Amino acid sequence: MKAACYVDRFQLATQETDIPTLGPGDLLLQVYACGVCGTDVRKVRHALVKPPAILGHEVAGEVVDLGKDVRKFKRGDRVVVAHHTPCYVCHYCRHENFSMCRKFKSSNLDPGGFSEFVRVPEGHVEMTAHKIPEGMPYETAIHMEPLACILRNLKRTKLLPGDTVLVIGLGSMGLLTGQMIKRTPANVIGSDLRFDRRQIAQGLGFDLVLDGNDQHHNNKEKILEMTEGRGLDLVVLTAGNATLYGDVVQLVRDGGSVSIFAGLEPGAKVTYDANDLYSREITIYSSYSPSPCELSEALEHLKNKSVDVHILNSKIFRLEEAFMAIEAVASQKILKAIIAPHGVSQGVSAI
Numbered sequence: 632m633k634a635a636c637y638v639d640r641f642q643l644a645t646q647e648t649d650i651p652t653l654g655p656g657d658l659l660l661q662v663y664a665c666g667v668c669g670t671d672v673r674k675v676r677h678a679l680v681k682p683p684a685i686l687g688h689e690v691a692g693e694v695v696d697l698g699k700d701v702r703k704f705k706r707g708d709r710v711v712v713a714h715h716t717p718c719y720v721c722h723y724c725r726h727e728n729f730s731m732c733r734k735f736k737s738s739n740l741d742p743g744g745f746s747e748f749v750r751v752p753e754g755h756v757e758m759t760a761h762k763i764p765e766g767m768p769y770e771t772a773i774h775m776e777p778l779a780c781i782l783r784n785l786k787r788t789k790l791l792p793g794d795t796v797l798v799i800g801l802g803s804m805g806l807l808t809g810q811m812i813k814r815t816p817a818n819v820i821g822s823d824l825r826f827d828r829r830q831i832a833q834g835l836g837f838d839l840v841l842d843g844n845d846q847h848h849n850n851k852e853k854i855l856e857m858t859e860g861r862g863l864d865l866v867v868l869t870a871g872n873a874t875l876y877g878d879v880v881q882l883v884r885d886g887g888s889v890s891i892f893a894g895l896e897p898g899a900k901v902t903y904d905a906n907d908l909y910s911r912e913i914t915i916y917s918s919y920s921p922s923p924c925e926l927s928e929a930l931e932h933l934k935n936k937s938v939d940v941h942i943l944n945s946k947i948f949r950l951e952e953a954f955m956a957i958e959a960v961a962s963q964k965i966l967k968a969i970i971a972p973h974g975v976s977q978g979v980s981a982i
Contacts, residue, residue: 634685634746635953635970640678643745643954648685651741656753658760659696660710664769665689665744666945667968668777669804669893672961675954677897687744687970688714691763691772695748703756711772712751713759713779713926714740730920745953747972758923764934770947770969771933774807774940778929779921781808785815786925787918788865788888792816797854797863797882799843800870800893801828803943803967808867808892809837810938817864820854825963831942854882862887869893876901880913891917943967949974 636646653659666689674680691711694704704710717724718734729735741750751760763772781804790796794817798805801823809832812819821832822841832840839857841850854863862884868876869892879889880903895901907913921929932938945967948956956968 632747633950633972634742635950636682636745637675637680637684637686638682641675643675643957645951645953646683648742648746650748651750653696653698653750654753655698655700656756657698658694658701658704658710658751658756660690660692660712660749660751661695662690662692662744662747662749662972664691664773665970665972666773666777667956667960667970669802669960672957673894675957676961679897685742685746687746688740689773689776690714690740690744690749691769692749698753700753701756704760704762709763709769709772710751710760711763711769711775711930712740712749712755712761713776713921713923714738714743714755715920716754716758717922727922729922735920745950745970745972747950759926761926761930764930767934770945771940772930773969774933775926775930776921777804778807778811778932778938779925780804780918781811782925782928782932783921784808784867784890784892784918785811787890787916788914790815790817790864794818794864795820795838795854795858796865796867797822797841797879798867798869799823799875799879800868801825801832802870802963804892805867805869806831806835806942806966807938807940808869810835811932813837814937818857820857820863822850823870828966835939835942851882858884861885864888865890867892871895873899873901877903880904880907880915883911883913885911886913888914888916891915945969947971 665687671686694708715735716738717729717732723731797820818838820839821837824843829840866879867890943966950972
């Protein structure tokens with residue numbers, strides 16, 4: 632089979648590799664769509680994985696073979712699957728830190744979704760693989776995992792009616808995050824440097840959209856006015872730099888929270904005034920990946936069209952164009968890229 636393989640920093644190459652061999656509880660999925668995630672971009676741009684490696688974890692396709700013990704699926708089923716499975720019994724899982732579970736970190740699809748076929752291991756078959764609802768395109772289903780990440784992140788803090796959340800960075804994750812916040816009783820503010828992305832947020836009904844290019848104090852005044860002088864209950868950082876990550880504490884109300892929901896350049900250091908955090912009881916937390924519970928919830932939201940993924944205007948790339956997809960996302964030319972290993976005519980719609 633063909634796969635887009637990470638071979639060196641800034642380099643992907645289309646290579647021939649063996650189709651994985653199945654165990655008794657495994658599935659073989661013919662990949663029709665695989666989303667390009669921000670973590671894929673970071674790995675390629677900053678050499679964060681050891682080559683050779685086949686990336687891609689937002690995977691949807693068709694079951695073409697299965698092990699003798701599989702009962703949950705059959706050949707021909709359309710399936711979406713995520714890449715990690717927790718053990719549910721270790722110290723981390725008992726504390727609900729599922730993405731810190733050592734089994735979670737070591738489990739994976741075989742190989743990644745930038746390939747024509749993937750083996751879905753037995754644990755994934757049971758925990759993270761789901762039948763795609765009837766009528767849902769593959770390119771919609773691949774949003775299950777990123778949307779689940781958002782659900783997990785928002786669960787990490789308690790939002791009440793009348794609360795106000797600022798989402799910094801209106802890329803795909805920021806726009807989806809804002810939509811999920813709109814489904815709660817909280818108000819949502821979006822901020823981005825790009826005019827086109829701010830326009831999308833306005834069209835989605837964000838309560839306020841800020842120009843990230845404006846002077847800091849101007850935006851702060853607007854936030855204070857909207858929050859009766861308190862400041863924000865939560866800031867969700869889906870983009871930015873180390874300086875911004877430190878400065879947002881000044882926008883948060885006493886007792887408020889900051890969610891770090893995107894990585895920075897390797898080695899980036901963020902500075903906070905510890906006394907300010909202490910005296911104002913500010914919570915700073917991060918959220919990296921979801922549990923299987925959030926995957927089920929996310930797929931239900933996609934089925935019910937609780938969020939609009941079409942506003943991302945995803946662009947489809949052939950397998951041979953995987954590096955172009957990475958670069959298009961990295962340069963912010965597009966909001967979302969999807970790799971179609973078998974081409975648009977083979978199950979993935981032209982968008």
